[in-house]
Amino acid sequence: MASSNLFTSILLASQVLLFSNLLAIQTVPVSAAYLFREYIGAEGNNVTFSDVPINANVDFHFILSFAIDYINSSSPSPSNGDFHVYWDTENLCPSKVAHIKAQHSNVKVAMSLGGDTLNNSSVNFTAVSINSWVQNAIYSITNIVKEYNLDGIDIDYEHFNVDPDTFAECIGRLLFYLKQNKIITFTSIAPFANPDVQAHYLALWSKYGHLIDIVNFQFYAYPKNTSMPQFLQYFETQSSNYRNGKIMVSFGTDGSGGLSPEKGFFKACDILKSQGKLQGIFIWSADDSKKANFHYEKKSQNFLVYRKRNLSHVIPV
16 A cells, blocks of 8 residues: 555656646747847838848847827827827738738737837826826727737836836836736837936836846947947846846947947847847837838848857858
């Protein structure tokens, strides 16, 4: 009887171990591809999803820009978490989202909240109260996600009328609800190296970082004369600030700052790749890249694919 009990115990332990291993396997992302992300729709340049080249060997995120909790008028004003779509809805409508996702199994589509300006006025994060903002945001964002069949949200507020703790609670509780109820599958934030911006996002990261999958750090917000060593140091600094986060590297095709591709961006990426630190690349933005026929979108994705395969020859463009 004792040996029978022992056998039963061993069998049960083996089944538990097997089940635990299966759970562990299921929680690991299915794809091991590098991630490429692109903001789209903010500037009304008639860019469509299908205009942008998509490499089948990367995970590709389009980020619709922007949904804003402002009332649409000649003098925009905050609406306390009641979000409205402000991206190019003619070219980036729900049917176009469905079409691009059907055409490319590696494509997911998110929306970004906030942004810099609306009708040349700063978009300020404003909340009457934490509870009322969160309640309104949950309702309005859920409706937009369902209408457009979106996969995730990105937080890109750059101006604030609230203290860091209030911002952290509003956004953190929103992310918790959306993930807990499986309304979205991933989240990201888009901070940059400004003291006030960092104070707000680091407060969010400190308390709710476990809910944030990707950090779209705006490296293009650094000065235009950024050198490759400076860029690498900036990366280390932000990796320390957002410890254990998936830090994306980035550049702009709008003539903004940071380390440009012409001045060593991809060489810096090579160094990060050799150190096992390269997570992926994002670009601001498709609207600006259209005039150059998306040259750097092609190059970035090809870079990720060829570096993933550890090929050292010239990257095709």
